[in-house]
Amino acid sequence: MRKIPSENGLKKGPWTEDEDLKLIQYVQTHGPGQWRTLPKNAGLQRCGKSCRLRWTNYLRPGINRGRFSFEEEETIIQLHSVLGNKWSAIAARLPGRTDNEIKNYWNTHIRKRLLQMGIDPVTHAPRVDFLEISSILNSAGLNLSNILNLQTLVNPQLLKLATILASSSKIENRDLFLNNHVNPLIPYQNHHNSNLAFDASNLPNTLLNQSHLMHENDIQNIPENLVNMNGDTTQDILMRTCLTDDCFTIPNYSNQSTAQTSEKSSF
DNA sequence: AACCCCATCAACCGCCACAGA
DNA sequence: TTCTGTGGCGGTTGATGGGGT
Numbered sequence: 381m382r383k384i385p386s387e388n389g390l391k392k393g394p395w396t397e398d399e400d401l402k403l404i405q406y407v408q409t410h411g412p413g414q415w416r417t418l419p420k421n422a423g424l425q426r427c428g429k430s431c432r433l434r435w436t437n438y439l440r441p442g443i444n445r446g447r448f449s450f451e452e453e454e455t456i457i458q459l460h461s462v463l464g465n466k467w468s469a470i471a472a473r474l475p476g477r478t479d480n481e482i483k484n485y486w487n488t489h490i491r492k493r494l495l496q497m498g499i500d501p502v503t504h505a506p507r508v509d510f511l512e513i514s515s516i517l518n519s520a521g522l523n524l525s526n527i528l529n530l531q532t533l534v535n536p537q538l539l540k541l542a543t544i545l546a547s548s549s550k551i552e553n554r555d556l557f558l559n560n561h562v563n564p565l566i567p568y569q570n571h572h573n574s575n576l577a578f579d580a581s582n583l584p585n586t587l588l589n590q591s592h593l594m595h596e597n598d599i600q601n602i603p604e605n606l607v608n609m610n611g612d613t614t615q616d617i618l619m620r621t622c623l624t625d626d627c628f629t630i631p632n633y634s635n636q637s638t639a640q641t642s643e644k645s646s647f
Numbered sequence: 648a649a650c651c652c653c654a655t656c657a658a659c660c661g662c663c664a665c666a667g668a
Numbered sequence: 669t670t671c672t673g674t675g676g677c678g679g680t681t682g683a684t685g686g687g688g689t
Contacts, residue, residue, distance in 0.1 A: 394657070394683085416674065432675075433658065468677060479677075484656050487679095492654095 391425040395434055399424055403431055404439055412440075437478045444476030448485055456482060457490060461504040 391399075406422035412435060415428035424431060437443075448456075452474060459470045467479035467486075474482065486501075494501040 392659075413675090428674085429660090430658075436676090437657075465678065480657075483678075488655055
């Protein structure tokens with residue numbers, strides 16, 4: 381892949397079949413380790429680091445190079461919500477997968493999907509812009525559900541995912557979450573109070589992209605006996621993490637915001 | 648056909664932790 | 669205690685290929 385001029389006569393870039401063969405044969409005979417001296421002993425023009433990486437990420441036996449299954453993906457998301465970017469720790473819990481592979485898969489697939497679903501891939505919390513639009517509308521006395529003739533705005537997949545994430549949610553306290561994420565929006569909110577005309581084109585893309593729209597009944601379709609790693613039932617999680625009906629319809633932040641507006645608003 | 652844009656992922660780089668001298 | 673070597677980790681890069689124009 382890379383064509384970086386090699387220093388010290390060491391080769392860089394993609395590995396050839398011949399190099400792979402040499403590395404495999406050497407490791408099979410002598411075992412992995414001693415990476416610094418390995419290239420010389422194995423007759424490779426590579427640095428030890430490169431050999432170790434090639435072995436652990438590609439040549440090592442037992443590596444599963446197939447597509448990620450839904451279960452694996454779910455596991456990665458769960459583990460990431462707990463461990464963060466500890467790719468090696470996540471990989472340790474996924475047999476046959478390497479940290480590099482998981483990291484790549486996260487960055488190219490999962491991260492993107494979470495963003496589309498309105499979930500912040502770093503915090504695993506609903507994205508601020510998602511809350512932002514609802515608070516704006518709410519402060520304007522508008523109910524997005526009514527406007528869009530919807531009961532709720534949530535993708536069933538999102539709700540399922542949120543249920544899973546809730547097991548390790550960083551939003552353990554709704555009030556804390558609202559204080560951290562909603563209060564900074566208050567000046568913005570007030571600014572928009574003066575303009576009550578609703579224009580759907582102003583909605584954030586993330587919101588409009590919620591093409592799968594959820595109805596109240598969909599919440600009922602989630603098995604109540606679903607239990608997460610903490611032993612919480614789905615209902616527990618829904619109660620605790622503001623995923624109940626009234627939270628998925630537009631949360632009412634207006635009282636809270638008016639109380640704090642006078643203190644914090646610069647308008 | 649040619650070009651551009653973007654997604655993917657193997658590989659590299661810099662840094663850190665740890666063990667042993 | 670400090671230094672050095674080694675392995676490991678996470679972030680980033682860039683070659684490649686596919687799709688769109």
